[in-house]
Amino acid sequence: MKLTLDTLNDDTLICIFAALTIPEILVLRQVSRRLFLLSAQHAVWRDACKSHILRDNIPFPRDPLESLCAKDLERSTLRAYQVGQNWRSSNTQLHKAATITWKSRAIEDIKFLTHHGKHWIVTISRGIWSDLYLRDSDTLQVVARWTPGKALFNGITVNTDQESDAAIAISVQQDGINSVEILSISNQDERPDPTIQRLATLDTCHKPITLSGDVVALSDHDSETLILNWKTRAQSLLKSPETWQDKPLHVIFAQGNNVVVRARSICIFTEPSMVLPGDDLPITLPQAFASFGWVDGVSLATRPPTQSNTTSPQPPLSVLVRTKEDDPWSLSDQFQFLALNADASSVPQSTLHDDAPLVNDTPRTFPMTQLTSLSSPHRGPLRCSDMVLGPYGTAVWVQPADWSVGGLISDDVHLQPVPVPTSHETLVAAIFPGLLSGGSAEARVKVSVANSGSAWSCLDYSEERGLIALGSSDGSITTFRF
Template sequence: MHLILELSDDVLVYFFSFMSIPEILCIRKTCRRLNDLSRLSIVWIGACQSQVISKGYPFPRCSLQDLTQRELERLARRAFHLAQRWLQPGGALCPCKETKFVVSPSAPVSDIRFIEGFEEKFLLTVSKGIWSVITIWDISPALDEVVIDNTPSDRSPRKCCEWSPKGGLFTGLTLNSDLHSDAKLAVSIAMESGHQIQLMDISFDGQLLPICSVDIAMKPKTLEGDLLAMSDDFAQTTIYNWKTGDYAVLKHLQDQEGVWKQDHCIQVVFAHDSILVVRARSIHLFQQPVLKPAKDDAVIYLPIARHSFGWIDGVSVVPPSSIHSSPLSESDKLPPPLTILVRSESDDPWTSDEHSLDLYTLMPSLDLSNCPSDEGNSSNSNSNPAQVTLENSSVTADTQIPALADVPLDATPAPYHFPPLLTARISSIRGTLRCTDVVLGPCRTAVWIRPHDRSLSGLMGGLQNGEQYELPSYLFEQTERSQEGLVCAVFPGPLCAKYVHPNPQEVSSRQSGLSTAQGAFNRAVDPGKKEGDVRMMWMNELNNWTTLDYYEAMGRIALGSGDGYVTLLEL
């Protein structure tokens, strides 16, 4: 030990780069000098890059250089600990911390969102009573894990602000995926005077600052930088630059089943050179549109690829903007694949009690040189058969467009291979839910609500031959099936043991067919892991959850309920 201390600080700091995070924490206890060196930012930047980010573990989207040493060490230790918990096969994944607080005792919580950035301390809730109310909460007093001073806090979340337009009801909202954009939030409001989308900023102390509004009867689905994607409940999506006013319209034809049931939009994803629109019955891939001023003729973009999973009641797609760049993507110059988690609709009483959640993957095409780009599309919009120019800019959900049979889907090469590949499946039980949300993280961990079995709840004994009798005890032994359950799962990926990422070269050719692409995944995924690793985590005997959100990078889950309460869990 004495000889080691004779080395210079630079050499000792270099030694730290070969240590794991637990080893750094152990060696700092040996002497004061090593303790001081282990608290340098350069040590934790290296540990975070080599022990967390390079391995694909969950970590907040932030610049390491902008973090203080204290915050950097806290996040690195937190990420390493969380990854180790996921990598342990089987067993329950019990939360390390749990807190419950009331938002509004008289109104159910209809939506809940973690807000990225801002030191990961803000939570947004939406309550619907007579009017809708947005509330911003500072949850750091309740959940922050003070690992350096070992002084955990038991305080409750602090309310930062409330915002509610008089006489208005919120019909949808989305948060900006660009952490540095001016507009952090877009919310659609239905009022007696009409419909509008309000764009707002969020200050560092959690105050909502209105920026501008757009008079339109659509719901915001994605906000990425200055681009707002908003959709109707039928077939149209509009991409709008809220700073310049330029826009483009994406639209597909409704199928026959969509006539009697709304094919409402669930998610819009800005993918590589394309936009993926996910609806309740179908997914459509559109080429990257060229936005034009409102005074010019409107251009409707038709899909270049489409697929249907049937009617679904829950879906989650990981947007590329939420994924840390990986060595594979950099070396092969390929965008990351799109991962889609689907839960099929399950309200048919005649179907089996068992159904599944399916994980699909859209692999990127290697023939990206022929894919559309902004420069390639700007020359002549009419030359592309996947576009239709209207003589006026008034576009509604009833706008007529040519039949898809007249517009070949392969007119523009798709940047992703269709149809999506089924890569994993997890069995569940059928049932009705107030909360149908499923949330899939970039590292392929997922959270959803498992429905309770109605056949096991509310059963009572009766009279037989004038005497009271009790139901068999085995009916009540399955208490888990009689309650809603919060389910966590890890699919094949960086947090699933024995997983090897498939080689994109094996699925590069469109002529190779589905069987070759599927075979590449079958060889890459360990057969014992194709169904994922499922962990039942939390039970709700009240069966009143209405909404949930999951922040994978911090291992946090928020659950809103019909009685106005919010439960926060930290893994």
């Protein structure tokens, strides 16, 4: 008697699915209705995700696999496979996913937000006053709006812990008073659309840089970073070396250290003790310090844990720096990809109390090894300075229009008809040594898309979802997908 697939029991067929690649699963499920129904089981896509996504070092949402229903797990696995194949292809493609224009109000900031399993895009728009909008990540339609009234927003961050009560921390200036509002997103009375609610108000003029669970990192524009638990109000103060107008960019909590990245410097602090209000606030000094000099952008990424036995060229902490040339006539833009040694545990921690003067002890310097670099062909007026480096070694940024294309020819030349060439700013996606680079130690631009519309003003990138979001000065929003 011949054995056929129809004669095998379900457990055996699921084991067969586990031995197949993702394209083979999609082919086999078309053979019969029974195989189609079996291929939709959670166990099939759990095995496929582990074997062909996680072990192959492809970006995937951090949700536990068991927390996803079978349909969501299948969708996420297929999406991750497509993103991984696209990045590793010799012909990487970037497709426009959606675009919308919103009342001609400039988009000042844009953030991807995942909260309680749902995906949103948060935008800050400004007319006379500022407004925060929560948008559907697929359609870009507004689903919720928040504003305290006649106020201006000057800083926002979203929670890296999607299960936390808090979703957003935003800096608000209203009636000459500065504060940071902690906001939540919830559904009330079984309404289909979410609502944005205020959870707490922090009286501070510092800007929110990182929100992780109940802990928010707040920084000024010079040297101070306040680590604060917004629920208990326990806090600690990190003091970087005095550097004038050193704009805060990132604060990362990793491996028992706090890494503070500013526009021209980076400091590593041993994780400090936090005290409750009323106690003397200790000032923690950095264990290690390095300066970038004057640069146009910095992005920091931590390598995610892997399930493969392959050795990745990507360091545990990596930095992408967009350098500023000393030569004003330079027609190149340099991107340096650096490895960071963030181990400050071998040096004893330095602390002071708020009533003690800061000593002039210079923190030790730590090595930042340049792994590779990348040059863009030209430079121009940089309107969107946002640059995002993902944990797997991919990065996106906006390359400005080339100011050298038109030379010194004015737009209103009347002496004779002179054709003046045009140049557009460009969205660039590049890959650096990391988990997606296939062992390559070279940086490569994988794909670029020219912008023929209004100038882009802000950018965010979700590596695990393969999505890029861009806001423009005319109020338009555009998303791209890999």
